[in-house]
Amino acid sequence: MIILKRLSIWMALLGLGFTTWVLMGAAKKEPMPTPVAEPPRSPYTESVAASGIIEAVNENVRIAPPVAGLITKVFVAVGEQITEQAPLFQLDDRDLRAQLLTREAAIPPIQAQIQEQQYRIGDLNTQLKRLKSVQDHRAVSDDEVQRTWYALEMAKRSLVRFQANLQEAIVRRDELHILLDRLLVRAPRAGTILQVNIRAGEYAMPGAAEPLLLLGDMQQLQVRADVDEVNAPLVAPRAAAVASLKSRGDTQFALSFVRIEPYVVPKKSLTGDNSERVDTRVLQIIYRFERPPFPVYAGQQVDVFIQRDQTAASPADAGPSAPRQPEAGP
Template sequence: MFTRYALPALAVVSFSFAVVQMTKAQQKAPPVSPTVEPARAPYQTAVSGAGLVEPETENIRVGVNLPGVVKVVHVRVGQEVKPGEPLFELDDRQLLAEQAIRRATLASARASLQKLQEMPRAEELPPLRAKVAEARASLDDKVKQYARLQRAGGGVSDEELIGRQMAVEVGKAQVAKAEADLALTEAGAWQADKLVAAAAVAQAEAQLAQSATELMRLKVTAPWMSAPDGAAVTFRVLQVNVRPGEYVATAPGTAMVALGTVGRLHVRVDIDENDIPRFRAGIPGTASPRGNPRTTFPLRFVRVEPFVIPKRSLTGGNTERVDTRVLQVIYAIDSPNPGLYVGQQMDVSLNAATP
């Protein structure tokens, strides 16, 4: 009974299910609109490229001159700073101790030079003059004793006479030595010794100045830069990658603080090497923020960087090649408040129509 009625019913249900599934499979899926409408070029003939927003001065990546531990950070993200204002400082205790040693060395060198310059001391001359007088008196006594023996005639032995004669010669030498010591002291320091002492002072001063320079290098400040009209520019802190207590090194390419000028923004456009023949310096263009194609900004040509480089900024497109090279062109956004951020990606279209 079951096989007579249940199996045909099950076959009918299965057949109906298969028909429904086949019908659904043959139906076309409804068109899916993109989440974000892609940017459209407003020109009939356009050169398109990906752009990055950057300050007028480009991104200034401030590093350190010397390795060390961060002592204090003076700035925060979004703060405006002037050239020369401190950004952060490194620990300076070792250099301060070294500076104190070099300051003492300089004081010692200056004292030695002053001592040579003020020679002879007035107190040194009287004892030397007294020694000269003493030597002369001793010589006179020895000369008189020798003369007395010579007058005595044969009552004096040759040995005693020769001894008195030699004593006279010794007295003469002692007088000469005392007079030479007095003359040497009265002449003062030797000029060559003064020059050596002056060189030691100059060396100590240079070492002390070096310590002061190294201490200044521990205080990282905003770079000096002027606008075309000569006025000092104002920087905005874009990024702070350092904290108190961290050890920082002088590795190349490491940015502790990123700065950019406040004011006009630029767009760095990457033009694919295949589109370079269609590009002409000076052509206008428009840019739209990635994800907001309805907002466009007119672009004004600034300059071309005439060096084709490997492509670094990737947009994530399916047809994008990473083994290509690009020409970078700089455009300015003249809108006063564009509402853009540094580093934001832009879809750029340049008018490549033949004039």
């Protein structure tokens, strides 16, 4: 019994020591790992930090189809430089081409009717002149002259009607030409194809969440910086600014002020997803920059530092306003 009691005491002490060792190991803090790259730092004494995204100048163009339809051919590839009005993709136009054949076939018969009526008008006009030139009223009756004149007038009215029918047929034909040209989607401006999300044989729908093609001018890039609405009063127009790739302080490059978009908009987390989470409201500032020696791409996130306006007071510096003292009575 004594041995069992001593063994239980030693087991309790051993468990207590093991528990202490585990707790001490859990409380020990691991050293912070060395960062892979130097984090970005502001070159200014006082600055406003913002998050930004690189985009093509004048923003990207999301190409959409004019109507729903089957895509029969895609003329461009990713990275291709295109000019204004260059063909991008073709929608199925077989139905319209079949209608075009019918409408084009209706034009020659009307033209033949017009030509025949013109010959008839010419004959009647010659006949009427010949009848009027006869001086002897016994040889040509007034009724014959009147009938010829009436036939000439009716022929002229028929010619006008046929010409109107021809004009309508031509307009109906040209309407199909316009609709056919509409199914060939062209580039609204020159630029670079950034994305191609369609293939021949797929069905295109207007208003799709993902653009069929994304077009941008990659010759000149710009940064769209999002400044928190609280810090918006601290930013002066044309203030100096720098940017660096996300969490890479060794990639800093200078920015040139373009404009401040005066409407404060909800900030998005820039994940690229359609259901991006709205964090707060931001003031957007557009900057241009020359291409740095390292590669940058449209859609890349950057850290932006804007030199703070020294004349503007920080919201934290303003403090609560003092209560208004009642005016002293007479």
